[in-house]
Amino acid sequence: MNPTLLNRAAIALSMVGVYIAGVLSYSHAARVEVPCKADSTVNCAAVVNSPFGYLIGIPVAYLGLVTYLVILGLAVLRGRSSGAQWQRVTKAGFALTLVGVAFSLYLQTISISTIGQLCAWCLASAVTMLVLFIVHGMISQRGEPEVEEGETASTAGPRRDVTVLAAMAILAVGAFGVTASSMRKELLSASSGFTFEGVTMEEVLGSPGKLKGPEDAKVLVVEVADINCPACRTNYPKMKKIFADNAGKMRMSFIHFPLFNKPGHETSIAGAMMSEYAADNGKFWEFMDRVFDESNTERVKQESGLYGIAGEVGLDIADLKKKMDVDRDSTLLDRVNADFYNCVEKMKIGGTPAFILAPEGVQPKSYGFEGFEAAIKEPGIASLLK
Numbered sequence: 001m002n003p004t005l006l007n008r009a010a011i012a013l014s015m016v017g018v019y020i021a022g023v024l025s026y027s028h029a030a031r032v033e034v035p036c037k038a039d040s041t042v043n044c045a046a047v048v049n050s051p052f053g054y055l056i057g058i059p060v061a062y063l064g065l066v067t068y069l070v071i072l073g074l075a076v077l078r079g080r081s082s083g084a085q086w087q088r089v090t091k092a093g094f095a096l097t098l099v100g101v102a103f104s105l106y107l108q109t110i111s112i113s114t115i116g117q118l119c120a121w122c123l124a125s126a127v128t129m130l131v132l133f134i135v136h137g138m139i140s141q142r143g144e145p146e147v148e149e150g151e152t153a154s155t156a157g158p159r160r161d162v163t164v165l166a167a168m169a170i171l172a173v174g175a176f177g178v179t180a181s182s183m184r185k186e187l188l189s190a191s192s193g194f195t196f197e198g199v200t201m202e203e204v205l206g207s208p209g210k211l212k213g214p215e216d217a218k219v220l221v222v223e224v225a226d227i228n229c230p231a232c233r234t235n236y237p238k239m240k241k242i243f244a245d246n247a248g249k250m251r252m253s254f255i256h257f258p259l260f261n262k263p264g265h266e267t268s269i270a271g272a273m274m275s276e277y278a279a280d281n282g283k284f285w286e287f288m289d290r291v292f293d294e295s296n297t298e299r300v301k302q303e304s305g306l307y308g309i310a311g312e313v314g315l316d317i318a319d320l321k322k323k324m325d326v327d328r329d330s331t332l333l334d335r336v337n338a339d340f341y342n343c344v345e346k347m348k349i350g351g352t353p354a355f356i357l358a359p360e361g362v363q364p365k366s367y368g369f370e371g372f373e374a375a376i377k378e379p380g381i382a383s384l385l386k
Contacts, residue, residue: 003145008164010075010093010135015168017068017128022172023179024048024061024121032183032370034121043351045368046230047119051294052110060107064125067100071132072165078139079161086144094140097133104129115230116264196364199346204356205253206339209279213243213251218384219376224255224343224354224366227271227291227300228264232353235369236292239355242373249385254288256339257352270303270324272339273332274310277320286313359384 027034027048036044047053053060074093081089104126111118204222205211223239225232243252256275258268271291278287290309291300299305311317326333343349347356347366355372358364359381367375375381 003139003142004079006135006139006142007075007079007145008161010132010139011072011079011161011164012168013128013132013135014068014072014075015165015172017125017132018065018072019172019175020121020125020128021061021065021068022176023183024125025059025065026176026180027183028059028061030180030183033368035179035182036120041118042120043117043231044119044121046117046234047111047115047122049234050115050230052107052115067096071096071100076161076165082144090136090140094133094136097129097136100129101126101133116262117230196347199342201358203338203342203346204255206255207276207279207284207335209282210253210284211251212253212285214248215251217249217251218360219246219250219381220252220358221250221372222253222255222356222358224257224349224352224356226257226259226265226268226352227275228266228268229259229352231369233292233294233297235353236288237294238369238373240289242376246385254284255343255356256336257343257349257354258336258340259352264301267301267303267306269333269336271300271306272336273324274306274315274320276332276335277323278310278313278315281315283313283315287315357381 023034026032033045034048036042048061055063071093074089074096078086078089078093104122107122108126111122221239221243223236225236227233243250254275256272258272259265260269275284275287275291278284287310290296290313291306296305296309299308307317307320310320323329323332349366353369354366355369356364356366357372357375362380365375376385
């Protein structure tokens with residue numbers, strides 16, 4: 001393949017990258033989740049919203065979008081260049097894609113080894129950047145294209161380059177519009193499959209020690225989470241702030257959904273059991289605040305770390321260890337299992353985190369965090385929080 005065609009391939013691939021990074025950037029800017037079916041391996045929200053999804057406070061998606069736009073600009077400029085300028089632009093494109101590949105490899109390694117989840121969109125971006133790097137390597141190897149007789153470097157290729165750019169831009173903008181629209185629609189909708197039939201409010205609220213907020217509050221929220229779920233850990237402080245902002249007008253409880261069969265979640269059941277013990281001793285939310293604190297992310301992956309947190313909030317460790325011995329007393333484990341059974345079998349909650357919103361006089365619904373955040377701003381519910 002000659003350098004001219006390779007450069008047009010670089011333009012097309014750059015637009016693919018712009019689309020992918022654009023969707024990820026939109027998810028940050030509009031605070032909506034990218035289309036991504038979560039399972040035991042893939043959880044885009046967990047990866048995108050993790051601390052590794054930011055670099056010096058800036059979403060990595062924003063940096064990716066700028067990078068793809070610069071690569072695109074260099075490809076267009078290369079099509080209009082010759083001689084020394086062509087060489088400089090080509091070297092710049094090669095160097096930038098090399099950095100992009102290296103950073104993408106780093107992010108994918110972190111995603112697998114530390115977060116324990118994959119992001120399909122991030123993986124697609126990594127593959128796109130890798131192919132761009134290969135294309136730039138081939139362009140550098142083949143050298144500057146020859147100019148056909150009767151044309152100049154500034155008129156020959158650019159006309160066709162503009163055609164490729166325009167076609168890809170139309171496709172990218174159209175695809176982005178469709179994707180963004182579906183993301184906004186998903187944001188405002190409740191979780192599909194959720195049902196409140198066959199489960200009592202007492203089962204949902206659980207131990208009285210897990211309740212906070214006034215009994216006469218007109219809006220009840222039940223957070224469904226796992227202490228080792230990255231997305232749960234990201235959204236816990238956000239939910240805490242919403243509750244504080246609506247102090248006296250919102251009541252809240254918590255349901256355990258320990259994803260014990262997933263790597264990195266080995267202490268989820270133990271942590272849930274300890275929190276139930278904390279609830280019995282009036283320290284549930286104090287314990288959970290410590291558990292979900294960002295500084296304790298790695299600490300809670302060890303039972304010793306959980307016991308340490310329990311001691312810090314003033315729980316009797318000796319008595320707690322007795323209660324944790326399920327051969328002697330299975331009360332705590334039974335409560336956690338009841339929460340899990342209600343989530344999976346009765347309410348059909350598909351994953352974590354989830355937020356059950358039960359305003360006065362309205363059928364309860366389950367949302368992801370972004371959907372929940374949007375729902376409480378709707379006039380009917382917002383009026384109950386005034």
